Amino acid sequence: MSYLDNIRTFVRVYELGSMSAAARDQRISPAVASARISSLEEHLNVRLFQRTTRMLNPTEQGRIFYDGAQRILDSVSEAEAAVTSITADPRGTIHVAAPLGIGRRLIAPLVPAFKRDYPLINIRLRLSDRKLDLTAEGLDIVFFLGQPEDSSLRIRKIADCPRLLCAAPSYLQNRGDPETPQDLVTGLHDCLNLRYPGAPEFQWPLETPEGIKRFAVTGPFESDDGDVLTNWALDGQGIILKPVFEVADHLASGALKPVLEHAPPVPVTLGALYPHRRRQDPKMRLFLDFMATRMAATLQLPR
Incomplete structure (x- = not known):
């Protein structure tokens, strides 16, 4: 051996x-x-x-x-x-993880193109909305939406993503549009929350005339899968907080409608985490540069 x-x-x-x-x-x-x-x-x-x-x-x-x-x-x-x-011939395997929404909509569609450009580099992609331990799970890169807490890792910022609150027309017809952020916490409305062990966001941060305020919203359903929440919202079960890119098609079709547009959620950072020791690895630099450029272009957001 x-x-x-x-x-x-x-x-x-x-x-x-x-x-x-x-x-x-x-x-x-x-x-x-x-x-x-x-x-x-x-x-x-x-x-x-x-x-x-x-x-x-x-x-x-x-x-x-x-x-x-x-x-x-x-x-x-x-x-x-x-x-x-030196040989300009990068090779090896990169273990990548990402939240479901980012992974399905932004990263997975780009992997074949990266493989065509760099045929000797293999990608192992894992998708999960739960919090991942990069070291313990043998990962090289973890994409994220939010603000990571682990300062021992390097951060590559890709873009700032706007978010919004939205619901299905059927829900709004039955329950009415919320008029103020306070309506979300008084029992007038059902909010659909992304919850998993270690989830950092148990409140919704909204931009109000008095500044950013956090609202401890509740609702009948919770899930650790963001796409499940979207499907529940489409079924008229409540209001969701989502990055715009995740629900853009549903907004365009009218299946979901924005609410509380005068008090939008705080934008969220799209970025990648990786260990300091991997910063000189050519295949890591190639993959991050490739993904960052194309993801920002897909989202049409400033980097």
């Missing part, structure tokens, strides 16, 4: 805390992952993990080795990036 492969598997087992999770992450079987760890332990003549039938915890030697193993993998990545930049 390759000693470097053994180290890579050890790092993922350490970070994910699970042999099976690390195996899935590296697209190998749990038996192969276990064999790699055993081979590494035999080579080092130490125990790296304490294993039971229900738990797997790093030993003191394992914690020490993890720090060095990370540096080894970072050095290999930097060396590969340096060689690739």
Whole structure:
């Protein structure tokens, strides 16, 4: 077995805390992952993990080795990036994640074009509206809408996206148009919320004549899938807060109508997060430049 492969598997087992999770992450079987760890332990003549039938915890030697193993993998990545930049022949795999709305409408349609331009670079795209841990989940780039909290990562801003409140004509016919933002929190209206563990936005920030105010809205339905909320709104179930690009077609067709246009939601930042250590990787720079330019052009927004 390759000693470097053994180290890579050890790092993922350490970070994910699970042999099976690390195996899935590296697209190998749990038996192969276990064999790699055993081979590494035999080579080092130490125990790296304490294993039971229900738990797997790093030993003191394992914690020490993890720090060095990370540096080894970072050095290999930097060396590969340096060689690739000289040969102008970028290659490898980029693990990318994004919220459902961004991923389906903006990123996924661009991936084939990127692959045509850079045939030796492979893209692994994961879509989810939940909060993702870039390091723990083995991701290289995470696209986001909002303001990320993790200052240990580099941020590439792509565009500022306007948002709006909207609802189906059938809902507005039954419940009427809200006249003030306060109408959203007094029980007069149902608001459809995006909620998931760790979700940062439990209030809607709206621009009012008195400045930006946050409104703790409620409603009968919540979901961790933004497209589910849109479908509920189309069915007349309530009011949603959405980036304009996500509902532009529904607005154009009249299936959704803007509400409270005099008190719009605060615009949201569209950007990408990636680790500091990957900033020199040519394939990362190529992918981010490619996506940022075309996403901003698709949205027709200032960068």
